[in-house]
Amino acid sequence: MKPKNCLIFGASGLIGRNLIRKLTQNNFKVTAVTRNIHQKGYLLKTQGNPGYIEIIESSIFDENKIRGLIKKADICINLIGILYQKGKINTFENIHEKFPKLLSNICKEYNIKQFIHLSALGINQAVDSLYAKSKLNGETFIKQNFKEANILRPSVVYSVDDNFTTNLMKLLSWFPIFPLYYKGLTLFKPIHVSDLSEIIYQFIFRNIKSTTVECVGPEEISFKNILQRLLKLIGKKRLLIPIPLLAAQSLAFFFELFPKPLLTLDQLRLLKYQNIPSGQFKTNFDLGIPSYANFDTEVEKYSYMWRDGGQFSRIKQKNKN
Numbered sequence: 001m002k003p004k005n006c007l008i009f010g011a012s013g014l015i016g017r018n019l020i021r022k023l024t025q026n027n028f029k030v031t032a033v034t035r036n037i038h039q040k041g042y043l044l045k046t047q048g049n050p051g052y053i054e055i056i057e058s059s060i061f062d063e064n065k066i067r068g069l070i071k072k073a074d075i076c077i078n079l080i081g082i083l084y085q086k087g088k089i090n091t092f093e094n095i096h097e098k099f100p101k102l103l104s105n106i107c108k109e110y111n112i113k114q115f116i117h118l119s120a121l122g123i124n125q126a127v128d129s130l131y132a133k134s135k136l137n138g139e140t141f142i143k144q145n146f147k148e149a150n151i152l153r154p155s156v157v158y159s160v161d162d163n164f165t166t167n168l169m170k171l172l173s174w175f176p177i178f179p180l181y182y183k184g185l186t187l188f189k190p191i192h193v194s195d196l197s198e199i200i201y202q203f204i205f206r207n208i209k210s211t212t213v214e215c216v217g218p219e220e221i222s223f224k225n226i227l228q229r230l231l232k233l234i235g236k237k238r239l240l241i242p243i244p245l246l247a248a249q250s251l252a253f254f255f256e257l258f259p260k261p262l263l264t265l266d267q268l269r270l271l272k273y274q275n276i277p278s279g280q281f282k283t284n285f286d287l288g289i290p291s292y293a294n295f296d297t298e299v300e301k302y303s304y305m306w307r308d309g310g311q312f313s314r315i316k317q318k319n320k321n
Contacts, residue, residue: 003029003052004113006204007069009060009103010079012040014162015118017047018197019077024048026201031069033058060099063106070106075114075204078103083131083163084256084264092134101141108146115149116203117142121189121214123153124280125273130266139212147210150203152196154215155275158295159193160302167262169230169306172238179251180242181271184224188275189216192293195284202289212281217291220276229296233303 006023010016011032020030030053034040037057044055058065060080070076078100085091100117107115119135126132142149158165172178199215202208221229227240243251252268255261277283284291 003027004074004204005029005031005072006075006077007031007033007073008077008079009033010081010118011055012044013079014159014193015157015196016079017043018159018193019079019200020044020047020053022197022201023204024052026205028052028204030054031056031073033069035059060095063102066103067106067110070103070110070112073112075116076103076107076112077116077118077200079118081118081120081135083267084261085130092130096131096134096138097141100138101145104142104145104149107149114204114207114209115142115146116200117149117151119151119153121153121155121216122270122273122275122278124278126270129269131270150208150210151212152199152203152215153212153281154196155189155191155217157193157196158190158299162193164190165230165299166302168227169234169303171262172227172231172236173234173306175238177239177241178227179248180224180227180240181248181268182223182245183242184222184227184240186223186271186274187220188223188226189218189220189277190226190295191215191217191291192295192298195291195293199284199289199291202287208287211287213287214277214281214283215291216277216283216285217293217295219295221295223271226295230299230303233296233300234306235308236306 006028008016008030011020012034020032023030030048032044032053032055034044034055034057037055041055056069080095080099082090082095104115119139123132123135139151156164196215224240231238248268249265252263252265255263
């Protein structure tokens with residue numbers, strides 16, 4: 001039996017790489033799309049079994065090339081997203097609205113078997129966030145174009161090379177004082193990338209369609225508690241101090257000056273809102289696809305990089321045990 005061809009946009013990202021491994025291990029053929037094959041190709045080649053992965057370089061705005069790829073695919077998965085805007089091309093409107101609109105329209109035209117789109121949790125409530133607004137608009141365009149599309153809304157996704165736990169541990173290792181935005185009360189249900197990949201795989205395996213699902217981990221953790229857990233894992237003691245909104249905004253404005261900002265004003269607005277199930281949609285648990293990874297257990301596997309002694313702290317810890 002000929003293996004199904006999964007076309008993945010955003011294949012070189014954290015979720016994409018893990019998903020490729022999951023799919024190829026289960027005899028799916030993957031066409032991985034990247035905008036820079038020279039930078040990402042060597043890494044993508046290692047993610048799939050030989051003969052089960054094809055790497056294609058393409059701009060997401062090259063409609064003719066996208067049409068050619070979708071025409072050959074059985075399943076299309078869009079994992080592309082940005083956390084902040086940069087220049088006139090990498091904008092929320094282009095990445096979160098126009099591209100999903102184009103993609104879903106072409107998928108419907110070629111009658112693709114499944115279309116899966118990765119959105120974000122908590123965007124309905126975040127009415128003053130440009131990021132959230134663009135994600136919602138993207139979902140609306142998809143549902144208008146392709147009613148059978150699946151939309152996955154994950155909470156914050158973490159793993160060894162994420163932009164969440166690793167950045168926080170880096171900052172906590174540098175500074176003796178760390179600001180608590182909104183008193184650190186914002187709640188999250190972090191989901192490990194392996195669990196999210198399993199959810200996507202199960203959607204494909206079970207041929208689920210026309211479903212919006214909120215993808216969450218097993219634990220509900222406040223932002224302050226996340227910082228406390230990370231500090232314990234890296235063996236540091238830091239002052240966690242709530243700061244006034246005006247001071248937080250000034251700090252975010254300063255960070256926006258960096259090429260890769262640690263925090264933007266728009267991300268600060270997002271932190272006002274809970275990142276937990278809304279109750280409007282089913283969760284992965286409701287669909288019988290639970291997530292199992294424990295936050296502390298998983299982060300401990302790579303937290304040594306920010307401990308005193310780095311990798312040698314692992315040897316020291318083993319000797320203690």
